[in-house]
Amino acid sequence: MTTTETTDRIIRLAREVGSTATTHAGAMRYMVARPVPRAPIPDAEGMYAVQQRRCDTDIADWDGENARDAVRRQHWSTRMEARAASQCRERGLWTLEDALAETRERDIPIQRAISRAIAGRTSYRRSRSCWVGGEHRTWVFLAHDGHGHCSGESQRVWHRRHHWSGTDSSHSFYITRRTLHTLGVDRIVIGGLVTLDYSQPDATGVARARWAVQSTGVSLRTETGYIVRGRYHVVWRGQDTPAARRRALREYAQSVQRRRAAATQRHVAERLAHGDADGFAGLVVRRDDSIAAGNCGSGTDSWIAAHLPGRREATVQEILATGDRRPEVLRAVMVAIRRAQHESVTQTA
Structure with a gap:
């Protein structure tokens, strides 16, 4: 097809759709501005x-x-x-629904008794909202042996009229039945922690157990370990072996010693605070004891210059005679008492 034939064909097509152009350029501009519609395909659609x-x-x-x-x-x-x-x-036979219903009714008094035993004896965090919310609920459920667990959650609540919000909290404890049979309801809380699962203790008083501990916020998590002689928790996530039980006993013995030493120190501190130096009157307190107690060197020197000038050491009776009963002074005396006790034990050994 030649160029002239192509031009004539384009002009003819443009006229068929309403163009009055007589040149190739005019026909092309018209067709670009108003394209030729295509026919639909009704059969396919x-x-x-x-x-x-x-x-x-x-x-x-x-x-x-x-x-x-x-x-x-x-x-x-x-x-x-x-x-x-x-x-x-x-x-005259029982159905499964009847058995479950009677079990639930029988467990309700036990659950209420456990809730009363837990109330006021634990230190788990709860909601502290004042204006809105602030309610706390404790749920107790009886679980199968070996499946004791716990959970804690908070829920946002709103004021009925104003745009104020607060939180309510709740704790759920799933306590196994063997825990109730072994410990009883009154001994569920040990050391401020709720016991969830408690196996029969061995001859040394060590029992495999699970208890509830505080997690982030008001939530709770389950900790696994041993409870020694019904009073001390030892965290242990490994296998239940004799070595693990011996380790639990060692930690228990160390904790007992620490508690006794702390009680003795508190008793001695109370006596010293009241000026009673019976048994420690002749004990020598050095300047190094004050530094070991956490007092700074310049403060210690200032106290010596004000009360005992020219001295590097003094007896407990002389220090109490100054009338200064401030905590930093008593701490220095307690360090000297512990040092003397340690030296006596070393010499005896």
Whole structure:
């Protein structure tokens, strides 16, 4: 096709759609501004629509049939269960629902007793909201042996009229039945912690146990370990071996010694605070004892210059005679007492 024939064809096509151009450039500008519409394909579109409607109908029929079958099966299962329960009751037999209902009714007084035993004896965090919320609830459930656990959560609440918010908290304890049989309700709380699972202790008094400890916020987590002689917790996540039980006993003995030493120190500190130096009057307190007690060197020198000038050491009786009962002075005296006790033990050994 030559150039002239092509130009004539373009002008003719432009005139068919309403153009009055007589040149090639005018016909092209008209066709670009107003493109020629294409004819639709009714057969293909109609065929697709028919197929889509058929697929939708098939899916609807299939889902409806499945739903009807599920309803029939559920209805039949309910009728059979009701019929079996009725026959059991006629023959004087218990159904599973009756047994579970009686178990729940029997557990309610136990759960309430445990809740009363827990209240006021634990130090777990709870909601402290004042204006809105601030309520706390404790839920107690009885679990199977070896499955004791706990949880804690908080829920945001809003004021009925104003846009004020607060939080309510709740703690859930799942306590095993063998814990109740072994410890009893009154001994569920050991050291301020709720015991969730407690096995039978061995001859040394060490028992494998699980208890609830504080986590972030008001939430709780379950800790696993040993409870020694019903009073001390030892965290242990490994296997239950004789070595682990011996380690628990050693930690318990060390804790007992620390508690006794702390009680003795508190007693001595109270006596010194009241000026009673019986048994320690001749004990020498050095300047190094004050430094070891956490006092600074310049402060120690200032105290010596004000009360005992020119001295590097003094007896407990002389220090108490100054009348200064401040904590930093008593701490220096306590360090000297502990040093003397340690030296006496070393010499005896």
